[in-house]
Amino acid sequence: MKLKTSITLDKEVVAAVERSARKGESRSETIERLLRLSLAAEARAERDKLDRDLINAHADELNAEAADVLAYQVEL
Numbered sequence: 001m002k003l004k005t006s007i008t009l010d011k012e013v014v015a016a017v018e019r020s021a022r023k024g025e026s027r028s029e030t031i032e033r034l035l036r037l038s039l040a041a042e043a044r045a046e047r048d049k050l051d052r053d054l055i056n057a058h059a060d061e062l063n064a065e066a067a068d069v070l071a072y073q074v075e076l
Helices: 011-020 027-057 059-071
Strands: none
Touching: 011 027, 027 059
């Protein structure tokens, strides 16, 4: 469902939006597409941060396990 809204943007932002528009895409469609991309990137960055935090919290254990596995390798 679409909702009509009104926003005020800086002239440079509107110009950048217009430059980013795809052929036949309205300004509203362009803004929506760009917002969706930005929101998805933000969500992805947050997930990546949570993953890094989890890995870092267990780094010593993971490094010890990796060192143990490498100790079993045969030199070529």
